[in-house]
Amino acid sequence: MPELRLNLVTREWVIIATERAKRPEDFKAAVPERPVPPPYLAECPFCPGNEGKTTEERFRISEGDAWKIRVVANKYPAVATVGEKRWIPDGFRRTVTGVGLHEVIIESPAHNMNPALMELGHVNDLIGVYRKRFVEAHRDPRVEHVIIFRNHGEGAGTSLEHPHSQIIGVPVVPVQFRDRVQAAMHFFDNTGECLFCHILNKEKGYGVRVVLETAHFLTFIPYAALSPFHTWVFPKRHSAVFSDIRDEEAADLAMNLKTVLSKFYWGLDNPDYNLVIRSSRPEDVKNEYCHWYLSVVPRVTKAAGFELGSGMFINTGLPEESARFLRDAPIA
Amino acid sequence: MPELRLNLVTREWVIIATERAKRPEDFKAAVPERPVPPPYLAECPFCPGNEGKTTEERFRISEGDAWKIRVVANKYPAVATVGEKRWIPDGFRRTVTGVGLHEVIIESPAHNMNPALMELGHVNDLIGVYRKRFVEAHRDPRVEHVIIFRNHGEGAGTSLEHPHSQIIGVPVVPVQFRDRVQAAMHFFDNTGECLFCHILNKEKGYGVRVVLETAHFLTFIPYAALSPFHTWVFPKRHSAVFSDIRDEEAADLAMNLKTVLSKFYWGLDNPDYNLVIRSSRPEDVKNEYCHWYLSVVPRVTKAAGFELGSGMFINTGLPEESARFLRDAPIA
Numbered sequence: 001m002p003e004l005r006l007n008l009v010t011r012e013w014v015i016i017a018t019e020r021a022k023r024p025e026d027f028k029a030a031v032p033e034r035p036v037p038p039p040y041l042a043e044c045p046f047c048p049g050n051e052g053k054t055t056e057e058r059f060r061i062s063e064g065d066a067w068k069i070r071v072v073a074n075k076y077p078a079v080a081t082v083g084e085k086r087w088i089p090d091g092f093r094r095t096v097t098g099v100g101l102h103e104v105i106i107e108s109p110a111h112n113m114n115p116a117l118m119e120l121g122h123v124n125d126l127i128g129v130y131r132k133r134f135v136e137a138h139r140d141p142r143v144e145h146v147i148i149f150r151n152h153g154e155g156a157g158t159s160l161e162h163p164h165s166q167i168i169g170v171p172v173v174p175v176q177f178r179d180r181v182q183a184a185m186h187f188f189d190n191t192g193e194c195l196f197c198h199i200l201n202k203e204k205g206y207g208v209r210v211v212l213e214t215a216h217f218l219t220f221i222p223y224a225a226l227s228p229f230h231t232w233v234f235p236k237r238h239s240a241v242f243s244d245i246r247d248e249e250a251a252d253l254a255m256n257l258k259t260v261l262s263k264f265y266w267g268l269d270n271p272d273y274n275l276v277i278r279s280s281r282p283e284d285v286k287n288e289y290c291h292w293y294l295s296v297v298p299r300v301t302k303a304a305g306f307e308l309g310s311g312m313f314i315n316t317g318l319p320e321e322s323a324r325f326l327r328d329a330p331i332a
Numbered sequence: 333m334p335e336l337r338l339n340l341v342t343r344e345w346v347i348i349a350t351e352r353a354k355r356p357e358d359f360k361a362a363v364p365e366r367p368v369p370p371p372y373l374a375e376c377p378f379c380p381g382n383e384g385k386t387t388e389e390r391f392r393i394s395e396g397d398a399w400k401i402r403v404v405a406n407k408y409p410a411v412a413t414v415g416e417k418r419w420i421p422d423g424f425r426r427t428v429t430g431v432g433l434h435e436v437i438i439e440s441p442a443h444n445m446n447p448a449l450m451e452l453g454h455v456n457d458l459i460g461v462y463r464k465r466f467v468e469a470h471r472d473p474r475v476e477h478v479i480i481f482r483n484h485g486e487g488a489g490t491s492l493e494h495p496h497s498q499i500i501g502v503p504v505v506p507v508q509f510r511d512r513v514q515a516a517m518h519f520f521d522n523t524g525e526c527l528f529c530h531i532l533n534k535e536k537g538y539g540v541r542v543v544l545e546t547a548h549f550l551t552f553i554p555y556a557a558l559s560p561f562h563t564w565v566f567p568k569r570h571s572a573v574f575s576d577i578r579d580e581e582a583a584d585l586a587m588n589l590k591t592v593l594s595k596f597y598w599g600l601d602n603p604d605y606n607l608v609i610r611s612s613r614p615e616d617v618k619n620e621y622c623h624w625y626l627s628v629v630p631r632v633t634k635a636a637g638f639e640l641g642s643g644m645f646i647n648t649g650l651p652e653e654s655a656r657f658l659r660d661a662p663i664a
Contacts, residue, residue, distance in 0.1 A: 157634040
């Protein structure tokens with residue numbers, strides 16, 4: 001019989017569709033063969049030599065004369081860099097000027113690179129860049145909330161193949177974030193405990209959904225994963241804010257991230273995925289009930305009308321099976 | 333400058349990305365050429381003659397000896413028809429047995445049909461079937477919430493081409509629904525007015541986002557539409573429950589639905605779309621602040637990491653432009 005599982009973090013119900021369930025191996029076949037890209041493409045705006053095709057450079061990590069990671073302003077930003085933040089309330093039409101920050105993090109000079117294939121040190125550098133730009137984005141007084149994300153593959157919504165992440169600072173707080181903060185607050189008020197710390201400790205104990213445990217992080221499939229291989233990377237030390245991460249923790253995060261993405265790459269034939277860091281703003285570093293984390297959602301199934309109409313998801317993979325598969329998956 | 337708009341119904345912020353905006357005409361090109369299906373396919377389980385390939389028939393509308401619309405149990409149901417509803421609370425793992433109802437509504441014997449091309453009377457019959465099955469689903473004491481939806485095209489998540497809708501009755505209330513009810517309740521407590529009636533009257537007055545107005549319905553693009561051509565069909569008479577619809581209203585809904593889907597079909601080259609009816613349960617028919625409606629979301633753009641990470645959407649079409657385009661689009 002199918003079962004419904006409640007995700008206490010998102011408050012979403014997920015249908016674990018045992019009747020439709022596939023074996024973890026079967027999700028590989030759902031991924032169309034992806035051609036291996038060339039290491040350099042003359043027409044790619046992110047490839048070395050084409051730096052003039054990007055807009056203003058905001059940051060770079062160099063390696064000798066060359067760059068290793070570059071941060072540039074997005075050429076077609078979702079929010080404008082320049083402009084005043086104004087609320088325009090007008091009856092039911094609530095409008096805010098679309099100002100903030102939208103940057104592209106070009107992760108490597110190599111067109112055919114991605115975090116699953118990078119040297120561990122390079123992933124560590126990337127996390128360092130995430131952190132720097134996250135802090136910088138929050139310095140803008142117009143910015144209320146910052147999202148760091150990575151779209152891998154066309155099916156995950158990216159139009160440019162060259163490996164890159166994005167960071168967007170928006171002038172409002174998304175209701176999704178507000179709702180989750182509130183759920184975490186209620187849990188804290190009920191139990192005196194951080195919901196995320198609680199889940200982390202329980203999952204560590206159960207072990208059955210754990211993919212990787214290291215000194216500072218636990219990588220696992222959530223009990224109510226919204227889709228097959230939906231993975232959470234939780235920091236063990238309670239902290240509401242991503243940029244509060246310490247150097248030894250960042251190195252450990254790099255290890256967890258590279259491992260899970262390598263397992264996707266080699267175990268699931270390089271599926272499309274979305275990666276996102278969910279964090280409170282730096283000012284909230286003392287918050288007792290929020291807990292930052294990283295989430296990766298492979299695009300191995302498709303949301304449809306039911307998901308749109310209910311906000312619920314149908315997961316055709318059993319979380320415990322997904323975890324077992326990823327534990328055993330090769331990393332190279 | 334881009335602008336952020338708040339959807340008061342969903343409480344979601346949408347970025348209207350003026351810098352990335354396309355003309356309404358440009359979304360046509362995003363749709364790959366779809367081959368016209370044949371009127372009959374020997375291997376299609378929903379084509380006439382293959383009735384034995386479907387599971388238990390629950391309802392049919394006949395036309396002479398043949399059927400016009402058939403309702404069957406879903407062969408691979410998301411929730412099981414038979415079984416007891418049980419809550420299994422166990423620490424942070426909240427589980428409910430996956431029982432309820434999952435039916436497929438086969439909309440026509442013709443494999444190449446769809447509501448955009450149907451006779452108006454046939455669409456009216458389809459709405460009648462939606463209504464009957466909605467009421468029937470709610471008779472099941474295990475069912476808390478019912479979603480009627482239609483996935484059109486592979487990009488919208490359907491695996492079977494033969495025209496069909498689905499109805500799922502789940503044993504829990506989705507948090508998305510709870511949150512929206514609460515937002516509507518707060519609006520009512522603040523203003524003494526139904527939020528949906530308020531929006532409907534304002535939009536009628538503005539006119540700029542209206543696609544079609546008839547005696548009983550207003551079809552319009554929401555002020556904070558989450559994607560280009562995202563369309564709402566609102567009943568003018570306040571009612572929380574879809575099945576409370578009167579016969580003359582149902583006929584009028586058929587007209588609105590056929591018109592908007594025809595405009596998609598002819599004006600946007602038959603895009604993939606998801607359609608959903610959002611309604612309270614029959615018991616809540618006297619509710620003053622909930623208001624049922626129908627929503628259609630064409631799949632002309634792709635959600636990615638930003639949407640996943642924030643719950644916000646980036647709309648590259650200006651709602652007023654989308655509405656103007658649809659007003660002018662042909663219906664045949």
